[in-house]
Amino acid sequence: MKALFATVLLLLALPAPAEILALRAGAVIDPSRGTVDRDQTILVENGVISAIGAELAVPAGARVLDLTHEWVLPGLMDAHTHLTLTEVTGDAPFESFYIKESTSYRAMRGLHNAQALLAAGFTTVRDIGNSGEYAMQDVRRAIEHGWFAGPTIIDAGKIITPFGGQSHEIPPEQGSFWKYEYLDADSVAEIRKAVRTNIYYGAGVIKLVLDNSAYHYSLEEVRAAVEEAHRAGVPVAVHVYGGEAADTAIEAGVDSIEHGFFLTDAQLKKIHDKGIFLVSTDFPRALLDVIGTSGGIFPPPEVLAPKIIDRLTRAHRLGVRIVYGSDIVMERAGQTRADLMFDYLAVWKQAGLTPMETLRGMTSEAAQLLRVDATRGRLARGLAADLIAVPADPLTDIEALRRVDFVMKNGHIVRQGARIAP
Ligand SMILES: [Zn+2]
Structure with a gap:
């Protein structure tokens, strides 16, 4: 408890970091290369890493932060x-x-959760x-304006689905009220319009639902979405x-399969060969027990939990x-949501992913899928100073990620634990 109070969280607003920061890091982990470098100095100027290395001279007037007892890695x-x-x-x-909730109320929840994730x-x-x-x-724009601290956000706008959103058995007299949450699109032309609508409102990714109804998108329809996006x-x-819906997605050349709980080895092999990413959303059993079937969207927990681990094990083995x-x-x-997010680490471990592979899936590989790899996802000169530090080696025990005691976002310190001087 004492350590908690000693941790400084700076989440309200972000003043411009005018000074040069010099981070003395005991170890720097680079998941993209699979390497660990000891006794590194990281110089941060104007939110960007201006230099990183073992024998760097610290410029006069720089503020030095002592992370010599920490493991530093990309955010x-x-x-x-x-x-x-x-x-x-x-x-x-x-x-x-x-x-039961307005869009403005949900924006505030979104900001609250975004800040909880950043702090973690x-x-x-x-x-x-x-x-x-x-x-x-609006959450993204408010953070980008500097009104609030928060993570970089790439958002999808409304999810595009065949008629019905992700709802089932809504009586006709209720109308298609799911339109406040989803975009119905039921032809190539409607899909193109839905994609353009989301991009107009700032979407940085397009999300389609392929198998939540008895009717699935055709290859032609998914291809139209991919082409337009x-x-x-x-x-x-x-x-x-x-x-079959997964076959369609793979054939159409989508960028990522989300969930993919029931993918076969043949499908995973194709996903590998085409360079498609698997965003595996590997719910731990305890969370599945809380979610239940989510109104018919999920299979029952006792069916789904073992499938998730089996599919992740096979995907890993096939090099997806x-x-x-x-x-x-x-x-x-x-x-917080972040506390729950770290519960997934145990599932990845059970499926055979090494800590370095897990870190790669949480940093450099993710950056490529999100198309932010030119600016984020690694610690290198010219890239954004998005980094974290943990007090124990996560390559020995990945659960060390739960104990993050330093977070820097675009060069701003948003969390600083008592172990880190000054
Ligand atoms: Zn989801």
């Missing part, structure tokens, strides 16, 4: 969040969360839809569990590019 990334969404669990209908070391997130009338766009420089992520994505949409008393 973490989560490629599948829904920060404005809190699902109503139990027997409540899936739609409950968006029927997640410096970039991809928010993959479900934010009412584009709530996450790629023309605007935006990747396509698809919600799909497996089966795996990117970390949590997909957390619920609360647990006394814990």
